[in-house]
Amino acid sequence: MQLRVLLAIPAVAAVLGFLFGAVLITASAWSRKLSTSSDATDGLAIMMAFMMGGMLLASAVLIGYVLVAPAGFLWFGLSLGAGYVIGLGVSAVRMARESYHD
8 A cells, every 4th residue: 555545544644643743742741851940041942942843843744744645634634733732731731730749
């Protein structure tokens, strides 16, 4: 089966998009651990760089996906957004729990 045909299958596109969105937010969440209270400015700059890099990478992947498999792009794009938002929610809950347990 060709890659173009495989990526056009809605279930495959949805799973790939969701996983990619979750990986993007996980990388951003891990960058938060590089921030310390003594050096918050540098930590914030690192987090912003990870976030910008993730957005640029997501844009490149979306452009590539629409060029390779336009039939599966809708499913991939929606799932990427859903995976990112769900991952963001999980990260927010984890950060809130860590701040209340200190």
